[in-house]
Amino acid sequence: MDGSIATTETMKSGAEALLRALKAQGVEVIFGYPGGAVLPIYDALFQQTDIRHILVRHEQAAVHAAEGYARSTGKVGVVLVTSGPGATNAVTGLVDALMDSIPVVCLTGQVPTHLIGNDAFQEADTTGITRQATKHNYLVKRSQDLSRVIHEAFHVAKTGRPGPVLVDLPKDILIAPAPYSEPSHAPHRSYRPRTEPDAQRIAEAIHLLKRSERPIVYTGGGVINAGPEASRLLMEFVRLTGFPCTSTLMGLGAYPASDPQFLGMLGMHGTFEANMVMHGADVMLNLGARFDDRVTGRLNAFSPGSKKIHADIDPSSINKSVAVDVAIIGDAAATLRALIAAWKRDSHKQDRDALAQWWQQIDVWRSKNSLRFTQNRDPGSIIKPQYAIQQLYKATRGRETYISTEVGQHQMWAAQHFKFDKPNRWMTSGGLGTMGYGLPAAMGVQIAHPDALVIDIAGEASILMNIQEMGTLAQYRLPVKIFILNNQYMGMVRQWQELLHGNRYSESYSEALPDFVKLAESFHAVGLRAETVDDLDRVIAEMIAVDRPVIADICVDQKENVFPMIPSGAAHNEMLLGPEHKGENGVPPKMSGAEEGMVLV
Amino acid sequence: MVESLAAAQTMRGATISVLVENEAGVLARVIGLFTGRGYNIDSLTVAPVERDHSKSRITIVTTGTEMVIEQIKAQLDRLVPVYRVLDLSREGPHLARELALIKVIGTGNARQEALRLADAFRARVIDASTESFIFELTGATDKLDAFLDLMRPIGLAEVSRTGVAAIARGTKTIE
Numbered sequence: 001m002d003g004s005i006a007t008t009e010t011m012k013s014g015a016e017a018l019l020r021a022l023k024a025q026g027v028e029v030i031f032g033y034p035g036g037a038v039l040p041i042y043d044a045l046f047q048q049t050d051i052r053h054i055l056v057r058h059e060q061a062a063v064h065a066a067e068g069y070a071r072s073t074g075k076v077g078v079v080l081v082t083s084g085p086g087a088t089n090a091v092t093g094l095v096d097a098l099m100d101s102i103p104v105v106c107l108t109g110q111v112p113t114h115l116i117g118n119d120a121f122q123e124a125d126t127t128g129i130t131r132q133a134t135k136h137n138y139l140v141k142r143s144q145d146l147s148r149v150i151h152e153a154f155h156v157a158k159t160g161r162p163g164p165v166l167v168d169l170p171k172d173i174l175i176a177p178a179p180y181s182e183p184s185h186a187p188h189r190s191y192r193p194r195t196e197p198d199a200q201r202i203a204e205a206i207h208l209l210k211r212s213e214r215p216i217v218y219t220g221g222g223v224i225n226a227g228p229e230a231s232r233l234l235m236e237f238v239r240l241t242g243f244p245c246t247s248t249l250m251g252l253g254a255y256p257a258s259d260p261q262f263l264g265m266l267g268m269h270g271t272f273e274a275n276m277v278m279h280g281a282d283v284m285l286n287l288g289a290r291f292d293d294r295v296t297g298r299l300n301a302f303s304p305g306s307k308k309i310h311a312d313i314d315p316s317s318i319n320k321s322v323a324v325d326v327a328i329i330g331d332a333a334a335t336l337r338a339l340i341a342a343w344k345r346d347s348h349k350q351d352r353d354a355l356a357q358w359w360q361q362i363d364v365w366r367s368k369n370s371l372r373f374t375q376n377r378d379p380g381s382i383i384k385p386q387y388a389i390q391q392l393y394k395a396t397r398g399r400e401t402y403i404s405t406e407v408g409q410h411q412m413w414a415a416q417h418f419k420f421d422k423p424n425r426w427m428t429s430g431g432l433g434t435m436g437y438g439l440p441a442a443m444g445v446q447i448a449h450p451d452a453l454v455i456d457i458a459g460e461a462s463i464l465m466n467i468q469e470m471g472t473l474a475q476y477r478l479p480v481k482i483f484i485l486n487n488q489y490m491g492m493v494r495q496w497q498e499l500l501h502g503n504r505y506s507e508s509y510s511e512a513l514p515d516f517v518k519l520a521e522s523f524h525a526v527g528l529r530a531e532t533v534d535d536l537d538r539v540i541a542e543m544i545a546v547d548r549p550v551i552a553d554i555c556v557d558q559k560e561n562v563f564p565m566i567p568s569g570a571a572h573n574e575m576l577l578g579p580e581h582k583g584e585n586g587v588p589p590k591m592s593g594a595e596e597g598m599v600l601v
Numbered sequence: 602m603v604e605s606l607a608a609a610q611t612m613r614g615a616t617i618s619v620l621v622e623n624e625a626g627v628l629a630r631v632i633g634l635f636t637g638r639g640y641n642i643d644s645l646t647v648a649p650v651e652r653d654h655s656k657s658r659i660t661i662v663t664t665g666t667e668m669v670i671e672q673i674k675a676q677l678d679r680l681v682p683v684y685r686v687l688d689l690s691r692e693g694p695h696l697a698r699e700l701a702l703i704k705v706i707g708t709g710n711a712r713q714e715a716l717r718l719a720d721a722f723r724a725r726v727i728d729a730s731t732e733s734f735i736f737e738l739t740g741a742t743d744k745l746d747a748f749l750d751l752m753r754p755i756g757l758a759e760v761s762r763t764g765v766a767a768i769a770r771g772t773k774t775i776e
Binding site: 127128131132135136137139141156160161188189190191193314315316318319320323 | 621622625626629630633637668671672675676678679680681682683684
């Protein structure tokens with residue numbers, strides 16, 4: 001970013017220079033929490049109107065809100081917190097953004113430069129603590145570096161594989177006059193991510209794909225991160241080739257879930273057909289996914305017969321856990337564009353008969369209807385969590401809807417039963433699995449899309465991890481809907497204890513829960529409750545109709561488990577199916593005491 | 602990359618040169634990467650190499666399977682202040698040297714023997730007292746190891762080693 005001589009102007013304080021740099025980067029909203037070290041920035045914020053500050057109730061929530069904002073808009077989310085505890089509270093959010101490749105710039109206050117290293121009040125070694133929690137971080141020690149570092153932070157956060165970037169700002173730097181310079185367009189000295197795929201590798205990929213008989217397109221968050229154009233190109237490519245398409249948790253929405261060529265999510269709680277296709281494929285095209293352990297299951301049994309093509313913007317994702325035959329480094333949109341062009345150019349005729357046979361096999365797998373469940377509709381019947389999601393999905397059709405989740409069973413049911421047809425509508429903590437993510441993320445989404453319907457599908461345990469953000473919803477009148485699937489258990493923990501630990505439900509019961517209706521009311525929101533199946537549709541309708549924040553407490557079946565399930569350490573073709581599938585072929589009956597699985601997470 | 606399982610499991614040593622921006626924290630980033638991801642560090646050296654001290658060169662000697670070494674290189678390469686990662690063990694012939702300062706304490710025959718061996722290894726005496734020598738020895742790691750093994754029974758008291766510095770042979774450069 002240096003090299004070209006930009007004209008500089010001296011600002012009366014570092015804080016002013018900082019805000020000017022943020023404006024130049026197109027920042028409209030900051031999620032933050034004040035404190036001693038950042039007071040100069042808050043003073044400068046007070047004296048302007050271009051940048052809106054959203055006061056959260058906990059710094060972790062500020063980062064998740066910025067993530068929600070970023071994921072639903074494609075822009076960089078911005079966080080402002082103070083030194084010491086402000087910064088350490090933000091760490092979980094930063095790691096979350098790092099694992100899920102979400103562009104966030106986190107500005108932290110720091111004690112004045114002359115006090116650094118003296119164990120000053122609210123001092124923490126923020127750049128030291130967050131070095132492994134960010135894509136990159138900076139400590140600004142000289143006023144003349146300030147605006148350059150801010151511009152660079154945005155560049156690093158949003159280019160290549162996106163991620164969180166932290167800038168630590170000592171208080172004296174914020175107070176002293178500082179020169180301001182505009183963003184430079186010169187390439188960065190050392191950081192130059194590659195985005196255009198290599199033509200030779202594209203040709204090798206097309207050679208394999210054209211000759212495939214049992215292909216699969218496996219897409220991930222990289223397609224979402226590459227922008228809506230990548231999703232459009234994915235649709236074009238999948239239609240052009242006639243291939244089946246599956247997606248990771250992070251990639252949902254990149255390919256329309258309602259399209260027949262979509263097989264649903266794959267992996268630990270993926271559909272039967274998606275996992276069987278992965279297992280039986282002869283050519284696999286991975287676009288912007290990273291062979292995560294939730295997806296692959298046991299590595300030495302993962303898709304044993306396939307030639308693997310892996311396209312990713314991050315070279316370190318390639319051959320990390322799964323060795324591949326063709327590696328393509330590039331942006332997902334650029335890669336798809338090149339693949340489409342090369343497919344059309346290549347004169348080799350695709351074996352459409354083999355593909356038709358493959359689809360016949362897929363339809364057999366699909367007919368198993370692995371996500372099915374039985375809901376008793378008699379009045380007074382207990383609500384199945386899957387049914388609650390399904391009814392929620394139906395009720396939101398035709399509306400601009402954004403869904404966030406917390407982490408656990410409800411998250412998996414949401415991924416399975418809520419169908420996303422567009423990218424950027426689904427915010428969930430995939431890599432880190434952060435309970436408490438959903439409410440603040442929904443807040444960030446609602447700020448970016450004030451007129452949209454934003455729903456946090458939650459569990460009663462997760463929601464309590466950032467429940468204080470109800471205050472933020474009230475203050476900014478954000479009509480976020482919190483849809484709690486309340487089974488009075490940390491459901492996923494309970495499920496693993498049932499399946500792997502001999503039904504010993506150690507500490508997984510949600511003891512002493514609050515009354516969520518009263519809790520909502522005390523935070524100036526609306527509280528609703530559905531206790532039986534006949535309450536459900538009314539509660540959903542009312543929740544959507546109310547133009548205020550709502551907590552809908554949906555009391556669901558405590559014993560329900562998420563199926564299908566590939567137990568840790570099992571292969572894709574060793575799925576456990578739900579109780580509805582008892583006695584069917586291909587379902588391994590044994591499960592408890594799977595000691596290998598117990599070691600894994 | 603379809604390899605036999607045996608080949609994939611074979612460990613190899615690698616000498617990796619990394620050219621980095623000489624800024625605060627860059628070494629911590631590299632070391633944190635190795636500890637955080639469980640990679641081995643057999644030796645690591647770092648010093649500025651540009652006249653204006655704007656860039657440093659880090660030399661890392663590590664061991665791992667081919668897949669792990671490739672991961673290490675890719676992970677290093679994506680650090681923002683990294684200019685270039687060069688796997689010297691895979692880029693043709695290279696030279697690797699380290700320097701050791703070796704204190705040997707003893708009198709009489711042992712002292713004589715130490716001097717004779719030092720001469721054979723072309724170690725220089727850079728300090729001497731009536732009861733001790735300090736030798737300076739430069740060479741490949743195994744040469745230093747061999748010298749230390751010989752010194753051990755005759756009064757080896759203390760060692761300080763620099764770790765490996767390495768460079769490709771011929772006209773090839775890192776940039």
